[in-house]
Amino acid sequence: MIGYLLLLLIVLAAVSYVLARRRSIALVEGREYELHSRPSYHGAFVAAWVGIPSILLVLVWLVLQGQVIDTLLLWSLPPGTTDGMDRGQVSLLLSEIKSVAQGNVFGEPSLVVQEAAERYNRWQGIARWAMVGVALSVALLGLIIASRRISPEFRARHGAERILSGLMIACSLIAILTTLGIVISLLIETLRFFDKVNPFEFFFGLNWEPQIPIREGQVTAGGxxxxxxxxxxxxxxxxxxxxxxxxxxxxxxxxxxxxxxxxxxxxxxxxxxxxxxxxxxxxxxxxxxxxxxxxxxxxxxxxxxxxxxxxxxxxxxxxxxxxxxxxxxxxxxxxxxxxxxxxxxxxxxxxxxxxxxxxxxxxxxxxxxxxxxxxxxxxxxxxxxxxxxxxxxxxxxxxxxxxxxxxxxxxxxxxxxxxxxxxxxxxxxxxxxxxxxxxxxxxxxxxxxxxxxxxxxxx
Known part of the structure; x- marks a missing residue:
């Protein structure tokens, strides 16, 4: 469904481009020299208002949807189900529920897990259709707002260029923030490692045997x-x-x-x-x-x-x-x-x-x-x-x-x-x-x- 929704939004943006371009030409009865900006800029401006906000909404929705549903799923479990569980055990429980929801049943899941799997499937369906409705609504709203601004005096080229500049700045920020995120995550985990292992041993040691016991009763080398x-x-x-x-x-x-x-x-x-x-x-x-x-x-x-x-x-x-x-x-x-x-x-x-x-x-x-x-x-x-x-x-x-x-x-x-x-x-x-x-x-x-x-x- 996600692929079809993104394709639909792209098609809507393309159709909006054509319609806005034709409307700008029709306003001056074909005399394009009377427009402040070329018709293609009017089309690009409207298409950007239709496509960019709705596609960004879909991407943000997809990022947050899983976390929101997981939180609601844990809240919906009977009281005491997760008492005494650590983070890893709760994650395993969620994985079991999702596996049962997908039809991958191994053994006999408990009644709590089966009911949670049914709720998970139901909420997933509601979230998908809600995303479709909200994304299309945002696209149509963008079409209405941008179309009203089309006029012979409208500086569509400036608006389109501002949108393009914003996109380039956003892409640059994403690249920079991604790099910073990678560096910070590596640095934090590395500092945790050096709390447990002497840095001198790591950088100058001549023996690499990292197979140490990670759970009780496991037999490995000393490390x-x-x-x-x-x-x-x-x-x-x-x-x-x-x-x-x-x-x-x-x-x-x-x-x-x-x-x-x-x-x-x-x-x-x-x-x-x-x-x-x-x-x-x-x-x-x-x-x-x-x-x-x-x-x-x-x-x-x-x-x-x-x-x-x-x-x-x-x-x-x-x-x-x-x-x-x-x-x-x-x-x-x-x-x-x-x-x-x-x-x-x-x-x-x-x-x-x-x-x-x-x-x-x-x-x-x-x-x-x-x-x-x-x-x-x-x-x-x-x-x-x-x-x-x-x-x-x-x-x-x-x-x-x-x-x-x-x-x-x-x-x-x-x-x-x-x-x-x-x-x-x-x-x-x-x-x-x-x-x-x-x-x-x-x-x-x-x-x-x-x-x-x-x-x-x-x-």
Whole structure:
């Protein structure tokens, strides 16, 4: 129903645009020069009043509906039902009620749960139809209010531009607030983690064994949170990936831009960019079923032991995956260098190779650094290939032939299964996430510094 409602609101906005445009033309009997603003601005103004408030209402309604119904559901339970329950047990009770309401019945639910499930379905239906009615009412109200303002003297262009500016400001605020929310949530949970674990142990410890008991009677290891092996594994795999992707991507960009025939370029560039569209799980299967066995067989041939899961296999396949990030952006950056710089280099007697290395690459360095930075971020944040080809065991080694793990893999490992957000094992994932965020931020700062330096030199 939600999809149909949003589609209906979009259709209403489009119809309002057409009607408002025709009305503005009809007011001046087809003499559009008598309008202060073009008819399209009148249509856009009315369409914005019809579509934006109603769609925003639907989105806010969807965000609050679940919480409101859950609260009403808990209030409607017989007295004493939730007495003595903690937050987790209440959440499980709500999940059971919703599961029964959806028809997923396991065992014999209690009478209280069955009655609550019936109320839940009934309230959900009422909430949906109420949302439809209110959204359509808001859309029609917006149509009436905006249509009354249409006149030859109305400054529709100014109104439409103000609405567009407000939308852009709102989108910017959403992006900023989302980033702040991520940082604050990571920081709060990280501080909770450091209340339980010594920061010195986390940043400088050499043993990563976060499997501690999280419920009574569970038998696990004592727990160790030295993250150096995790950081080292992340850097090792990312370095291998960049060692594969950077030369191949950069040289392919130079070839396609400076040497390849236009028909060859038109064929090879899309094929290279297809590598970015392949799902990472496919790369993971390729790494674990083809690359890793081939490396192990080659190692046996020359007497070099290679583990079944190795950093080399994961990093090599990851390097293939991120080639398009470097090649495509480098290609565009080199092609954007003014032709006059090439001609000037040739006029001074430089060869093609000297022109590429002394003129084109330095001038295109900002774009190339952008591609390399994007590739590094992609390599650091990759999970599936590492899980399948490198393993999940943290070991402190610089040998690419041995298994290692990365920050993202450990975050996934810590947050699956039987988890509670009040123990060091789970909170360690937030500490790793904060470190990963800061590392990515540092990469951006370094890249911006390099870009600014060379822009001042070549612009």
């Amino acid at each position: 160790a949170f030295g993250a150096i092996p995790v950081f080292a594994g992340t850097l090792l795999i990312a370095a291998i990936a960049m060692a594969v992707a950077t030369p191949i991507g950069l040289y392919s960009a130079i070839y396609l831009t400076e040497y390849a025939h236009p028909k060859v370029r038109a064929t090879i560039k899309p094929v290279l960019e297809l590598l970015a569209g392949i799902p990472t799980v496919v790369y993971g299967f390729f790494a674990v079923l083809t690359v890793a066995p081939a490396m192990r067989q080659f190692g046996d041939t020359i007497g070099l032991p290679i583990a079944p899961n190795s950093a080399l296999a994961a990093g090599a396949v990851m390097g293939i995956m991120i080639i398009p990030f470097i090649s495509s952006l480098s290609d565009d950056a080199i092609a954007a260098v003014p032709r006059s710089m090439r001609d000037g280099s040739y006029a001074m007697g430089a060869t093609k190779g000297e022109t590429i290395t002394k003129v084109l690459l330095p001038a295109a360095l900002p774009g190339i650094m952008g591609g390399v930075l994007l590739a590094v971020s992609r390599a650091i944040g990759e999970t599936m290939i590492v899980v399948m080809a490198a393993g999940i065991i943290a070991s402190l080694t610089a040998n690419p032939l041995e298994p290692v793990t990365t920050v993202t893999v450990q975050i996934v490992t810590l947050l699956i299964g039987d988890t509670e957000f009040d123990n060091p094992k789970t909170l360690a994932a937030f500490a790793l996430g904060l470190v990963l965020f800061l590392a990515t931020l540092a990469l951006n700062v370094v890249a911006l510094h390099i870009v600014r330096k060379y822009r001042e030199q070549y612009e």
